[in-house]
Amino acid sequence: MLKKIVYKSWTSVLKMSFFAKCADKLTGSKWSSKLIPWYIKHYQVSETTINRPLAEYNSLQDFFTRKMDLSSIEFKQKDNLYISPVEAKVKDFGEITPDKKFFIKDNYYSLIELLGDDTLDTSNSHFIILYLSPKNYHRFHAPITGQYSMLRKLGKSSYPVNDAATTYIDGLFTKNHRGVYQMNDDFYVPVGALNINSIQETFENGMTLAAGEELGYFNFGSTVVLFFMNKTIEWSKDIEKEKSINLGDDIATIIFDRG
Numbered sequence: 001m002l003k004k005i006v007y008k009s010w011t012s013v014l015k016m017s018f019f020a021k022c023a024d025k026l027t028g029s030k031w032s033s034k035l036i037p038w039y040i041k042h043y044q045v046s047e048t049t050i051n052r053p054l055a056e057y058n059s060l061q062d063f064f065t066r067k068m069d070l071s072s073i074e075f076k077q078k079d080n081l082y083i084s085p086v087e088a089k090v091k092d093f094g095e096i097t098p099d100k101k102f103f104i105k106d107n108y109y110s111l112i113e114l115l116g117d118d119t120l121d122t123s124n125s126h127f128i129i130l131y132l133s134p135k136n137y138h139r140f141h142a143p144i145t146g147q148y149s150m151l152r153k154l155g156k157s158s159y160p161v162n163d164a165a166t167t168y169i170d171g172l173f174t175k176n177h178r179g180v181y182q183m184n185d186d187f188y189v190p191v192g193a194l195n196i197n198s199i200q201e202t203f204e205n206g207m208t209l210a211a212g213e214e215l216g217y218f219n220f221g222s223t224v225v226l227f228f229m230n231k232t233i234e235w236s237k238d239i240e241k242e243k244s245i246n247l248g249d250d251i252a253t254i255i256f257d258r259g
Helices: 001-015 017-025 031-044 062-064 113-117 163-168
Strands: 081-083 087-097 103-104 109-110 126-132 138-140 144-156 178-183 186-192 197-200 207-209 214-218 222-226 231-235 250-257
Touching: 017 062, 031 062, 087 103, 109 113, 113 178, 113 186, 113 222, 126 250, 178 197, 186 214, 222 250
Parallel strands: none
Antiparallel strands: 081 250, 087 126, 103 109, 126 222, 138 214, 144 178, 144 207, 178 186, 186 222, 197 214, 231 250
């Protein structure tokens, strides 16, 4: 209980606009580029995600939002297959309950609050939570070929999205700044952290994207939540809680789509 109180107090300070702006200014400064070697070592960043000499990165934020050489990744172009849109860890996955809720670490979340829509039919619908740690590549991509549209931006907070935050911050994902994208008949929700307006889209509204094409990037810590609506799916045998997943790995196959 004491840990929760201390953690919530500390993160309430960090998420304030003043500190978020300070963090943004610091990590975007030329001086911060000197921290890149330390950052790589401390967070054990994979060299496979770095495709430029370190001296060419102008700041820590420039490194954090780096592009990756994707030529070796096979993005499967199948109409019934979802692939991972990010390099991440699977935090949770499963079915949305009849009362339009889903859970993360046994904490229930309202789909209505997260998406900002109370008209949804959530029958036979599913979710997956993908957490991007500081060591990961922080651009996010399309998990399936189709049309992508920005529906709305929600949330004014910038709490962390790590394990402690999901444990101690009630309703974390329904508080943080996030985008709500339509993905064919499904939903794609990038959730930012520790930096105001930390989500930057790189696609145009209403575009048709092939699986693997870029949608945007995070300026700071992040999570991607996918919702597969009104369809029967089969999860990939490799999908497990707390297991790392690579960009382009199989997530789920559509068995029956009501749409």
